[in-house]
Amino acid sequence: MKRHSLACILPPDLLVSLARDATHEQRLALLQALNVDSSFRQARAETAARLVAPVRLALAAAGGTPRRFIYDQQHSQSPTPGTLVRHEGDPPTADASVNAAYDGFGATYSLYWDVFQRDSIDDQGMPIAALVHYGTAFDNAFWDGQGHMFFGDGDGRILTDTTRGMDVIGHELTHGVTQHTANLVYSGESGALNESISDVFGSLVKQYHLGQTAAQADWLIGADIVGPLLKPALRSMTAPGTANKHDNQPADMTHFVQTTSDNGGVHTNSGIPNRAFAVTAITIGGSAWLAPGTIWYETLNDPRLKPNSTFAGFAALTLKNARTRYGATSPEADAVRAGWDAVKVPVQ
Known part of the structure; x- marks a missing residue:
């Protein structure tokens, strides 16, 4: 039984479908995305296996302000955060991807707080981290189940800069909300x-x-x-x-x-x-x-x-x-x- 699998915005079936008609260069990029997808799915499954019941936490005593941390992976595929380039309250940077991730996190927090009075993903003010410029021309964005969202820059043909999708950011962070509420089996x-x-x-x-x-x-x-x-x-x-x-x-x-x-x-x-x-x-x-x-x-x-x-x-x-x-x-x-x-x- 799989409580969670890796929550990617592009599913593996779509990546495989795209690879069938892709050029050699595009196919290499898709294989890279599939390889990362597989590696992270295994790591996340091992973490998720320890979650045996839904996590339903009490409403935090205070809230209303997100805790955002934006890291630049500098095209590395490391699963750990790279260089911290912007955190809560910092002014915009010269990097549009950094700013878009920061704003998308803020928009997601605002919906959940303003409308549903939910304080972040776990309803306890959980910090959320964006890891931008993940990989080289990486065609995906995903939530790892441990407070990190990874953003690929895209190859320009399949995907463009994934930080531009406010709905995509909301989608991925909501996987975390589901993890901390209904904990729906991912199958x-x-x-x-x-x-x-x-x-x-x-x-x-x-x-x-x-x-x-x-x-x-x-x-x-x-x-x-x-x-x-x-x-x-x-x-x-x-x-x-x-x-x-x-x-x-x-x-x-x-x-x-x-x-x-x-x-x-x-x-x-x-x-x-x-x-x-x-x-x-x-x-x-x-x-x-x-x-x-x-x-x-x-x-x-x-x-x-x-x-x-x-x-x-x-x-x-x-x-x-x-x-x-x-x-x-x-x-x-x-x-x-x-x-x-x-x-x-x-x-x-």
């Missing part, structure tokens, strides 16, 4: 829920920062970091399977993908709960971080949510939480049901 449907929750809150980070309504948002993940081979985005929450020519996400349970790769298709089948959230948010209208975000956040923190939850189990809890907070016959509860109905997940 099968529970793993796809894990990935979906990161996409949901990653999108909300971007929407909150830009002040967008659900109707105004593009609901695309990674649109700001993809190169020409993956345009226009990595994933679409409203139309799974249409984000780029390699996108094979299903849009409903009828097309659920049965596979043994990528921990049982965690990045593929996440399109189903992604669409359920987007439909819910658009149906309710207004700011998606308010009622829809609150329902999903309360479900993530609900003690009834099991680490091996299925889509149907998660869906049932979202409806229960919507009814409890907003009323059994409220528009919010009706919208939650409409969201899951749209993806053919039965909900009672």
Whole structure:
């Protein structure tokens, strides 16, 4: 049972798909990314194996200010932080990647604190570290489960500078939030829920920062970091399977993908709960971080949510939480049901 695997924004299946049509030079870069992916997955699995139950911590006594540390890896692939170049309260530097990582961490902290009163990843003011310029033209960004987010500069064709993706940063840091709340097993449907929750809150980070309504948002993940081979985005929450020519996400349970790769298709089948959230948010209208975000956040923190939850189990809890907070016959509860109905997940 895998509590956590390495949380990369580009999954291994996509890297393999890209390698099939890549030039020799591009294939070398993709193999490098896959090699790093494999090494970090093993290290993280060993750490995660020691987590035998969800970590649910009490609300910290004080909060409201992030604790950010930005390190320059100078193209090293070392898993330990390099040179500290900016920390909390420091002015911007001459390095745009450093500043973008700092701002993305701040935007993620702001969503969780302002809207959900959560003090950082562990709700106890946990410091968060960015390791920018990781590797040479490295095509990925990932969270290692131990307080570090690694940012590749991209090769310009597959990905560009990954620090530019505010939703990508929100996605990766949310893997840490999930680790400290529901601790969803990173395999099968529970793993796809894990990935979906990161996409949901990653999108909300971007929407909150830009002040967008659900109707105004593009609901695309990674649109700001993809190169020409993956345009226009990595994933679409409203139309799974249409984000780029390699996108094979299903849009409903009828097309659920049965596979043994990528921990049982965690990045593929996440399109189903992604669409359920987007439909819910658009149906309710207004700011998606308010009622829809609150329902999903309360479900993530609900003690009834099991680490091996299925889509149907998660869906049932979202409806229960919507009814409890907003009323059994409220528009919010009706919208939650409409969201899951749209993806053919039965909900009672």
